[in-house]
Amino acid sequence: DTGVSQDPRHKITKRGQNVTFRCDPISEHNRLYWYRQTLGQGPEFLTYFQNEAQLEKSRLLSDRFSAERPKGSFSTLEIQRTEQGDSAMYLCATKKTANTEAFFGQGTRLTVV
């Protein structure tokens, strides 16, 4: 257990529904990253925060994806109008400072049916 907590661990949703995932970082970690991982691939970067500021969001996959970190602690990733192609593992990672290792949570496995 790295100390990064993600909820839920698994989510099954119908196409067209909205879903929201939560990530709770290690408490002193001010950087928080969201990734998507599909089968047989490495994690694909989506967006990141330093404290409450979202510093990079151009790699979010479409305008259906959004993320927040309102108080600089936990973060949420929302996918609106889900599509079957959104089925994947969504991973959260946090860092204490910029150029140190990122610690990953166990991920949220999304299945869109």
Add this chain to the structure above:
Amino acid sequence: GESVGLHLPTLSVQEGDNSIINCAYSNSASDYFIWYKQESGKGPQFIIDIRSNMDKRQGQRVTVLLNKTVKHLSLQIAATQPGDSAVYFCAESYGEGGSYIPTFGRGTSLIVHP
């Protein structure tokens, strides 16, 4: 049609052998590198890191080598054990704007036979 993405490079070894997993990175500006281990259904787990001012770093049973000239990293695992079976990823990052966003390749599947 065939889904090429499902076929990870695979390294198959016997328990007790030494393993070497290779990684080619893409950005010559990258100056911080990490190896992660990922078991099925779990998030990546940090193994070891190295900065670009070093060419070798050792941990417990693991060694990372960095060759910046050819943009190549390797992870050496000594006396490989069945519990080492997993997918291994290298991640590169660089500090443009202070970002240091870890960028991952496809990974290598390590299978350790008892």
